[in-house]
Amino acid sequence: MESAQKYESPTPFLQRLTRADWIYTLALLAGALFAFNRYGVYMDAYEQGFLFGAVLGFGWLGWFWKPVRLLLAGIALLSLFGISQYQDDLARGGQAFFLKFLFSSQSAVMWMNVLFVLATATYWLALFARSDFTGRVATALTWSAVLMGFVGLMVRWYESYLIAPDVGHIPISNLYEVFVLFCLITALIYLYYEGRYATRQLGGFVLLVVSAAVGFILWYTFDRQAAGIQPLVPALQSYWMKIHVPANFIGYGAFSLAAMVGSAWLLAQRGILASRLPSLEVLDDLMYKSIAVGFAFFTIATILGAMWAAEAWGGYWSWDPKETWALIVWLNYAAWLHLRLVKGLRGALSAWWALVGLLVTSFAFLGVNMFLTGLHSYGTL
């Protein structure tokens, strides 16, 4: 691989940006200015900070990872269309054609579910048939699922304000909503690495976790009727939630991805599917990168959580079960990273460890809500 590399003259980052990048950035800025013009008077300083911070954040993300530009444009257009269909009347969600079958939050999330399951099956088909075309279809399905999922969340955000202005909140407050978020973030992290490593063979593995989460969403929707929008409990009515929860889920998503790559590593090492999967080195590297990203964001999320706890409960850390388990997860991956970076841990042990890490992570995510009670009991089963 070394000798195959061609000479490329080093270009500064800004010169590598294309016209599409600048159009994207200007569109973001225009959107933010429009929102500021129209709703700025209702926003406090934090919200204004968030608004323009989002321009910087998403602008950078789009420059760094090009497909995000198209995804964001799609989310914006479809969400705005969905919102415009409501005409300030929540009841139209069950009547207007586009809302009932496509863009009302629950329909959009259903589409996301269906597309994720289809994408999983297609990825596996592509893996077994060694078909590049099928693989590209699977990728397209995954992107569509992500698009529909985000549109669902955006429209849901708007719907919550239609119920009553003081009920409105960002849709990451209960177990149903965060499961949707989990699916989306895990799939997005996967899609990033898929492009980065130019390999579609891992899609089937990673989307298994996403499909499991989809199964949970379906059970939760139909068996528990949990898809409704509930008012927020006072402790959650805070701007901290908007950053604490997504940061946590980047962590959970990245750890899940690492676990599934770990399982692929273990299979490939035993010769199962070895000729179809990427090389062990690539899998190992992917596992490391994913855990590294997850760990960084999990740290940020835990710190933000502590700050929020200091504000809401009066102390940074109260040894609430969720906090204790977050610490266990954090220490688990800290040990993994430490052994890898300092002692050069590689091979079966690190793969098994990443896989077992998924159990620890899912207990912190789900098990704590199911079996333990504490301050974080927002999404009980």
Added chain:
Amino acid sequence: MAHLLGAFSQGGYTRIAEFIEKSVPQQDRERAAQTYIKIVGNAAFEALAMSRERAGKAVPQPDEATLQFVHDSLNSMSDLFFYGAPFYLQLTDFEQRQASGLQLTRSPGKNLVYGGSLLLVLGIFAMIYLRERRIWLLVKPRTVLFAMSAGRKNRDFEFEFARCRVQLQHLLEN
């Protein structure tokens, strides 16, 4: 009869039923049970009358309401054994007192915590994304030996080595 009342006081009707099953033949059981229940009931009524008399209150008449009261009391005393405690607590009176609990916290080390957290995050990103690398060039007449070392071995390093080699070659050829 003392035996019967003793059994009731130790385990309620359940204990009496066990006693009947153990010592009374099958065909007589129902009759025995009715008799025993009646005996317990009468004894309880007498006890009620005696305790009222001792307390200087009106002695109850064996009318329907009183008998129903005795019956219900016995039932609940019997069921108390399922509860598993020798006595039963009941709220008889409740008066609500309004109160507010105030909790104050003071964190003088707040800025230290913020600073420390920031350093922690910066440290983690530095740990992951800053890689120390060294480039070694041994320049001899007509040959340049190129080597690279890094504190940590990973896949990116291999790519970087390849890229540097190509760029170095390009530099030397032109």
